[in-house]
Amino acid sequence: MFSVSGVLIALVITSLLSLGSVPILVWMERRVAAFIQDRLGPNRSHIFGFRIGGLVQSFADMLKLVVKEEFYPKHIKFKFYYLLAPAIVFGASYLTFAVIPYSNTLLTDKGLSVVQLLPTELGVLWFVGLAGLSIYGIILAGWSSHNKYGILGSLRATAQVISYEVSMGLVIVSMLLTYGTIYLNGMVDVQGGLVFGFLPAWGIIIQPLAGIIFIITAFAETNRAPFDVAEGESEIVAGYHTEYSAMKFALFFMGEYVAMAASSALIVTMFFGGYHLPWLDSAALLDNPKILLGSIGVILVPLLGGMIYWMRKNNRIKGINEPQHARETKVLTIILAITLVVSELGILSLLNADMSPQVASYIATTTQVLTIVAKIFMMNFVFIWVRWTLPRFRYDQIQSLGWNILLPLAIANVIITAIVIVMLGV
Amino acid sequence: MGIKTVERYGGTLKEKLYLPAIAAGMMTTFKHFAKNISDTTQVPTTQYPLEQPSDITDRYRGQHRLTKREDDSIACVACFMCATACPADCIFIEATERKDGVDEKMPKKFSIDLLECIYCGYCVEACPCDAIRMDTGIFSIIGNNREDFVITKEKLLATPGAFGKENSRAR
Numbered sequence: 249m250f251s252v253s254g255v256l257i258a259l260v261i262t263s264l265l266s267l268g269s270v271p272i273l274v275w276m277e278r279r280v281a282a283f284i285q286d287r288l289g290p291n292r293s294h295i296f297g298f299r300i301g302g303l304v305q306s307f308a309d310m311l312k313l314v315v316k317e318e319f320y321p322k323h324i325k326f327k328f329y330y331l332l333a334p335a336i337v338f339g340a341s342y343l344t345f346a347v348i349p350y351s352n353t354l355l356t357d358k359g360l361s362v363v364q365l366l367p368t369e370l371g372v373l374w375f376v377g378l379a380g381l382s383i384y385g386i387i388l389a390g391w392s393s394h395n396k397y398g399i400l401g402s403l404r405a406t407a408q409v410i411s412y413e414v415s416m417g418l419v420i421v422s423m424l425l426t427y428g429t430i431y432l433n434g435m436v437d438v439q440g441g442l443v444f445g446f447l448p449a450w451g452i453i454i455q456p457l458a459g460i461i462f463i464i465t466a467f468a469e470t471n472r473a474p475f476d477v478a479e480g481e482s483e484i485v486a487g488y489h490t491e492y493s494a495m496k497f498a499l500f501f502m503g504e505y506v507a508m509a510a511s512s513a514l515i516v517t518m519f520f521g522g523y524h525l526p527w528l529d530s531a532a533l534l535d536n537p538k539i540l541l542g543s544i545g546v547i548l549v550p551l552l553g554g555m556i557y558w559m560r561k562n563n564r565i566k567g568i569n570e571p572q573h574a575r576e577t578k579v580l581t582i583i584l585a586i587t588l589v590v591s592e593l594g595i596l597s598l599l600n601a602d603m604s605p606q607v608a609s610y611i612a613t614t615t616q617v618l619t620i621v622a623k624i625f626m627m628n629f630v631f632i633w634v635r636w637t638l639p640r641f642r643y644d645q646i647q648s649l650g651w652n653i654l655l656p657l658a659i660a661n662v663i664i665t666a667i668v669i670v671m672l673g674v
Numbered sequence: 675m676g677i678k679t680v681e682r683y684g685g686t687l688k689e690k691l692y693l694p695a696i697a698a699g700m701m702t703t704f705k706h707f708a709k710n711i712s713d714t715t716q717v718p719t720t721q722y723p724l725e726q727p728s729d730i731t732d733r734y735r736g737q738h739r740l741t742k743r744e745d746d747s748i749a750c751v752a753c754f755m756c757a758t759a760c761p762a763d764c765i766f767i768e769a770t771e772r773k774d775g776v777d778e779k780m781p782k783k784f785s786i787d788l789l790e791c792i793y794c795g796y797c798v799e800a801c802p803c804d805a806i807r808m809d810t811g812i813f814s815i816i817g818n819n820r821e822d823f824v825i826t827k828e829k830l831l832a833t834p835g836a837f838g839k840e841n842s843r844a845r
Binding site (some may be wrong): 565 | 701702707711713724
């Protein structure tokens with residue numbers, strides 16, 4: 249079921265998705281926010297004239313935070329706890345990723361194995377435990393910075409997370425009843441099937457209410473808008489990270505984005521079919537490698553072609569001839585075109601050769617990994633989109649939404665799910 | 675004195691559900707996002723150093739200049755009205771006798787410290803000879819040290835106006 253190569257591949261994917269995606273997520277956040285508000289966002293910083301749509305800005309920001317002076321406020325009594333807090337927040341967010349299955353079609357000498365970082369079947373429990381743990385980092389930060397705003401922010405965050413964790417736990421219970429397993433890969437397997445004979449059996453289709461409640465509580469768990477009272481700038485400066493600077497602040501900042509990506513990954517795994525393409529389960533992918541490869545080759549053309557077209561249309565300033573932009577567009581067009589041609593040639597040569605089961609499994613695994621990565625990024629986009637649409641809730645509204653609305657709905661959902669399962673005799 | 679009854683919102687089931695309103699709001703923001711990402715060149719942002727502002731009108735208070743008379747001589751008569759009106763005390767004038775018969779007095783030195791200047795335009799208002807104007811349209815002034823920002827009479831006279839009206843319109 250688990251294999252060393254699966255764990256190693258999962259380690260790479262997890263690191264890329266959590267650490268590697270932070271600059272991309274920050275860039276996405278800033279550019280999406282800008283486009284939503286009819287602005288352009290950061291697009292200036294460049295390396296030798298290459299802006300890559302402003303992505304370089306994130307790396308510049310990160311470099312700045314790394315080389316910034318490590319400053320410790322004088323009034324801090326317990327420097328150990330002060331330093332431990334951002335590490336807990338970041339570490340807990342990072343470890344949440346460890347139980348996400350990325351694929352179950354990797355063929356090894358022990359048969360088909362799951363690509364998952366931790367070889368354990370306690371998936372959901374691990375997530376719930378660690379999501380709760382990251383709040384210790386936040387309250388430790390607020391307490392050890394010995395600052396009124398810090399402690400207020402961390403208290404808000406704690407009370408909010410505790411309130412929403414109840415509903416989240418109950419929603420997870422109803423999903424466990426539905427899928428009959430706590431193992432995330434088992435849940436994804438169930439979602440590979442069909443419901444009513446034509447719809448993919450995704451969690452959001454079987455249990456729409458649970459899906460909505462889970463997404464709302466996930467927003468609250470990650471302290472993101474509209475539930476970001478913990479850092480309400482207008483009232484409490486920056487909340488729990490008021491006294492933090494340089495890399496210590498960056499760890500909180502990165503922790504927020506990693507937690508967002510981890511929540512997205514769990515939402516995708518539990519409610520949006522995980523690594524499954526709709527209507528195509530793992531067996532279908534493994535049985536038809538040539539059709540799969542051919543369709544990837546067909547999809548690549550409009551995908552990369554669209555990227556080239558979009559870049560040539562948009563990487564310029566209206567009415568101004570800018571040599572730097574023109575050069576960047578030219579070089580990136582050539583790179584993308586070469587990528588397209590090389591990958592198409594590779595696909596063609598694979599299509600002509602004989603398909604061993606090993607190669608078929610690699611193709612299926614790649615497809616599934618790319619599917620879940622695409623889904624996670626779509627969910628991240630939803631997180632960002634919501635942040636720039638909804639204003640922050642007032643604190644009493646948060647509590648009343650959590651306890652008066654979501655909790656009764658979640659309890660009712662568990663009871664109804666249980667009754668339906670008993671009635672159907674599944 | 676009638677009573678105006680204000681209609682209260684939020685009572686219906688649809689409004690209490692809150693999700694339709696969220697969906698509508700997200701549609702609005704997504705429309706903006708889709709419009710802007712499909713063609714970023716129509717975003718109204720001015721990409722400044724590459725793209726220069728196009729909305730500077732003749733009333734814009736830019737860097738100062740000294741105007742000339744029809745015969746190309748300096749219009750200023752060194753009356754000190756501008757220096758007196760200046761709230762930032764950034765105009766330094768040294769007067770001298772004018773010997774070419776056009777007028778009786780002219781500035782020997784006339785310098786403005788642009789680091790002190792607050793661009794209020796009082797000097798332009800105060801001038802009886804239309805000799806000092808702020809119609810150059812220059813909004814970005816660059817220098818390597820403080821002295822670079824003190825502009826002299828020669829430089830003030832050499833800076834052209836940006837809006838076509840060159841000479842002093844006094845008398």
